[in-house]
Amino acid sequence: MSELKWKKGVAVAGVGLSKFGAFKEKNSRDLFVEAYQDMINSMQRYNPEKVEAFYLGNFSSDQFEKQAHLAPILASWIGLSPITALRIEDACASSGVALRQAALAIASGQYDVVLVGGVEKMTSLEIAAVTEALATAADTQFEVSAGFTFPGFYAAMATAYMHEFQASREAFYHVSIKNRNNGALNEYAQFGQTIFDIMESKKRRAVQKGLPVPEWKDEIEFLSDPKGNPMVAWPMTLFDCSPVSDGAAVALLVSEEIASSLTDTPIYMIGSGQASDGALPERENLYSIPAAVEASRQAYQMANLTPDDIDVAEVHDCFTIAEIIATEDLGFFERGEGWKAAIEGKTSRDGSRPVNTSGGLKSKGHPVGATGVGQIVEIWKQLNGLAEERQVQGDPKIGLTHNVGGSGQTCVVNIFERRG
Amino acid sequence: MSELKWKKGVAVAGVGLSKFGAFKEKNSRDLFVEAYQDMINSMQRYNPEKVEAFYLGNFSSDQFEKQAHLAPILASWIGLSPITALRIEDACASSGVALRQAALAIASGQYDVVLVGGVEKMTSLEIAAVTEALATAADTQFEVSAGFTFPGFYAAMATAYMHEFQASREAFYHVSIKNRNNGALNEYAQFGQTIFDIMESKKRRAVQKGLPVPEWKDEIEFLSDPKGNPMVAWPMTLFDCSPVSDGAAVALLVSEEIASSLTDTPIYMIGSGQASDGALPERENLYSIPAAVEASRQAYQMANLTPDDIDVAEVHDCFTIAEIIATEDLGFFERGEGWKAAIEGKTSRDGSRPVNTSGGLKSKGHPVGATGVGQIVEIWKQLNGLAEERQVQGDPKIGLTHNVGGSGQTCVVNIFERRG
Numbered sequence: 001m002s003e004l005k006w007k008k009g010v011a012v013a014g015v016g017l018s019k020f021g022a023f024k025e026k027n028s029r030d031l032f033v034e035a036y037q038d039m040i041n042s043m044q045r046y047n048p049e050k051v052e053a054f055y056l057g058n059f060s061s062d063q064f065e066k067q068a069h070l071a072p073i074l075a076s077w078i079g080l081s082p083i084t085a086l087r088i089e090d091a092c093a094s095s096g097v098a099l100r101q102a103a104l105a106i107a108s109g110q111y112d113v114v115l116v117g118g119v120e121k122m123t124s125l126e127i128a129a130v131t132e133a134l135a136t137a138a139d140t141q142f143e144v145s146a147g148f149t150f151p152g153f154y155a156a157m158a159t160a161y162m163h164e165f166q167a168s169r170e171a172f173y174h175v176s177i178k179n180r181n182n183g184a185l186n187e188y189a190q191f192g193q194t195i196f197d198i199m200e201s202k203k204r205r206a207v208q209k210g211l212p213v214p215e216w217k218d219e220i221e222f223l224s225d226p227k228g229n230p231m232v233a234w235p236m237t238l239f240d241c242s243p244v245s246d247g248a249a250v251a252l253l254v255s256e257e258i259a260s261s262l263t264d265t266p267i268y269m270i271g272s273g274q275a276s277d278g279a280l281p282e283r284e285n286l287y288s289i290p291a292a293v294e295a296s297r298q299a300y301q302m303a304n305l306t307p308d309d310i311d312v313a314e315v316h317d318c319f320t321i322a323e324i325i326a327t328e329d330l331g332f333f334e335r336g337e338g339w340k341a342a343i344e345g346k347t348s349r350d351g352s353r354p355v356n357t358s359g360g361l362k363s364k365g366h367p368v369g370a371t372g373v374g375q376i377v378e379i380w381k382q383l384n385g386l387a388e389e390r391q392v393q394g395d396p397k398i399g400l401t402h403n404v405g406g407s408g409q410t411c412v413v414n415i416f417e418r419r420g
Numbered sequence: 421m422s423e424l425k426w427k428k429g430v431a432v433a434g435v436g437l438s439k440f441g442a443f444k445e446k447n448s449r450d451l452f453v454e455a456y457q458d459m460i461n462s463m464q465r466y467n468p469e470k471v472e473a474f475y476l477g478n479f480s481s482d483q484f485e486k487q488a489h490l491a492p493i494l495a496s497w498i499g500l501s502p503i504t505a506l507r508i509e510d511a512c513a514s515s516g517v518a519l520r521q522a523a524l525a526i527a528s529g530q531y532d533v534v535l536v537g538g539v540e541k542m543t544s545l546e547i548a549a550v551t552e553a554l555a556t557a558a559d560t561q562f563e564v565s566a567g568f569t570f571p572g573f574y575a576a577m578a579t580a581y582m583h584e585f586q587a588s589r590e591a592f593y594h595v596s597i598k599n600r601n602n603g604a605l606n607e608y609a610q611f612g613q614t615i616f617d618i619m620e621s622k623k624r625r626a627v628q629k630g631l632p633v634p635e636w637k638d639e640i641e642f643l644s645d646p647k648g649n650p651m652v653a654w655p656m657t658l659f660d661c662s663p664v665s666d667g668a669a670v671a672l673l674v675s676e677e678i679a680s681s682l683t684d685t686p687i688y689m690i691g692s693g694q695a696s697d698g699a700l701p702e703r704e705n706l707y708s709i710p711a712a713v714e715a716s717r718q719a720y721q722m723a724n725l726t727p728d729d730i731d732v733a734e735v736h737d738c739f740t741i742a743e744i745i746a747t748e749d750l751g752f753f754e755r756g757e758g759w760k761a762a763i764e765g766k767t768s769r770d771g772s773r774p775v776n777t778s779g780g781l782k783s784k785g786h787p788v789g790a791t792g793v794g795q796i797v798e799i800w801k802q803l804n805g806l807a808e809e810r811q812v813q814g815d816p817k818i819g820l821t822h823n824v825g826g827s828g829q830t831c832v833v834n835i836f837e838r839r840g
Contacts, residue, residue: 109527
């Protein structure tokens with residue numbers, strides 16, 4: 001029914017991030033301003049007077065900060081009233097969806113310049129309350145009432161995956177090690193330490209305290225040992241999980257024809273797709289996320305590309321199993337082959353298919369409403385050769401983002417291209 | 421900057437409402453299904469397989485039902501997975517904004533058929549908790565911390581308005597009487613009783629109990645008497661306030677060229693505008709809502725119409741003062757003249773400028789996330805001559821909706837036309 005080509009082309013003219021982490025002293029406004037200023041620094045010719053609308057992705061400042069209606073409040077906070085301002089919520093996919101909606105608004109002819117933001121301030125609540133707030137992203141009636149919280153969902157998926165494909169837990173550890181290695185090179189990331197760093201510091205601490213020094217010969221041994229890496233929900237361990245984070249991300253979306261008037265480093269949005277699904281009990285199996293398969297199908301079709309054309313991707317690794325499933329849902333690897341690819345290093349920065357060079361949700365952090373736009377920040381940097389020590393070699397031109405909400409009730413996939 | 425004309429035209433092909441009210445036994449899913457079925461009944465040729473996306477306006481099911489991520493859950497609930505599903509939040513303007521965003525998505529060329537919904541289940545919380553949840557729609561840092569809740573905001577506006585224009589409280593009572601009269605003719609409305617009905621039943625009850633019978637000679641006397649109509653926040657009395665409500669509303673938005681293939685009674689969306697603002701302390705005055713002035717300016721400009729062209733309007737009367745200010749912000753009356761127009765009956769069904777023929781938020785009810793689409797339901801009925809006893813005479817062709825979020829941090833105005 002719908003046309004594949006939008007009525008107008010859309011580009012990303014600038015991007016910005018706050019530092020991700022746990023910042024007791026900062027609220028959503030502080031985090032957002034930090035990201036907004038970072039975006040202004042990324043652009044050569046930003047003019048706030050040209051901004052016509054503000055699309056905010058946010059999961060639940062209602063619950064985290066007792067502040068709903070956050071979009072006009074943030075717009076006012078940075079002096080952009082009376083522009084159109086709205087919040088979009090699709091759980092952890094909120095800002096990936098906000099970016100897609102902003103793109104459609106530009107494609108409609110309504111706007112030429114739209115600020116897209118994502119923000120989440122999570123550490124305002126105690127950790128048990130955070131888990132409870134996050135659980136509202138699942139189906140309260142059929143999932144949460146059965147005792148599920150998010151580590152449980154992804155543990156169930158991991159179990160199903162391992163069973164179906166005879167996968168080993170080692171594959172998850174490789175994802176964890178890779179993303180921690182990448183995140184350690186990202187100054188915005190919540191975690192600066194690699195798994196190796198953590199292992200070594202635990203050994204040093206044992207020496208200092210005169211305790212028996214653990215004999216982990218490498219990171220895999222460390223991660224396999226509950227003394228180094230406690231179990232959360234089998235088979236998901238502590239280092240399989242993304243953290244609770246505070247953070248914000250912004251991107252300036254503009255119509256294609258004015259992009260170069262604002263920046264020397266635009267990237268163009270050439271594909272986009274979004275799909276939804278019901279609760280986990282309704283799925284045919286637990287080792288794939290149908291909404292991701294469908295969203296990526298739409299995005300590839302619109303971009304007229306295949307998975308092999310993607311040079312670099314940021315995927316939704318809220319848990320390590322999620323990254324492995326994502327690389328299959330996106331068609332990077334055959335179904336059941338993703339775990340082997342992780343072990344073989346194919347998704348490393350220097351692998352054939354670099355995934356989560358930013359460190360991903362696991363290491364960069366996962367302020368849930370900020371994650372979708374945060375992914376686009378990394379793609380913008382990689383495509384423009386601005387990712388510093390994390391830069392993927394071989395002149396990447398096409399990048400993809402994959403942002404999941406809930407246990408797969410939402411997925412949005414966006415594809416970007418650098419031209420010239 | 422932005423073009424005035426969207427790249428594609430947009431029409432409303434069908435509409436539906438649940439009954440509005442306080443329904444302890446119904447949750448958001450029940451209410452939504454009720455509205456969805458009502459919409460299907462309003463259409464001649466509905467085909468769910470043609471629906472490509474679902475845009476949901478909802479203020480805070482997070483707080484009311486511990487259920488965020490509601491859009492894909494409702495889409496799944498009515499069998500529409502894996503279509504795109506997202507929630508839009510702009511406080512009490514959530515579904516008016518959702519409808520506008522859905523229209524932009526159609527105008528972009530992405531979709532041809534989009535289901536737009538609005539829902540709020542509010543009576544799941546005790547009344548004090550509802551007030552607290554609603555207060556998160558205001559600015560927590562600068563408004564709520566100063567002790568304001570919503571009756572207080574609108575009481576402050578009413579006080580400023582009365583002071584500036586020497587308006588009398590009688591004007592508010594006329595709004596209350598009118599909207600109760602209209603709502604009593606609306607089978608979906610929360611309140612079936614007019615103010616006259618309530619007054620008479622209080623008299624009867626006094627007789628039955630052998631108590632002194634109050635000598636109210638008309639509704640104005642009744643409303644002026646704190647024994648009939650207690651004060652909430654001066655000068656806003658109980659009957660100046662909209663109620664706490666449960667309810668849902670849906671509309672099917674389609675591209676103009678396919679509208680007649682789905683329905684014999686389309687209306688066309690010919691104007692739309694949206695604007696934002698900061699908190700109350702930042703406003704120049706408290707007797708107008710700048711975001712409403714700006715949103716209506718955009719909508720009139722896009723539609724190439726003036727306020728005098730509007731045959732029927734649904735405006736955001738969360739409090740009676742809000743309706744009076746709205747009729748000025750929209751340009752129906754000069755600034756400072758709205759209160760006189762209310763007293764003179766100009767906004768009655770048979771007046772020169774019918775406003776809130778549905779009963780408005782005051783009488784139809786105000787399930788906050790459902791209100792914006794609920795307004796469009798009434799406009800669709802009025803323009804198609806389907807409003808039964810509430811039908812405005814004179815063959816209305818142009819209708820307007822005005823939906824406000826918070827204390828005016830958001831306003832969205834949409835204009836519709838019946839053709840032929």
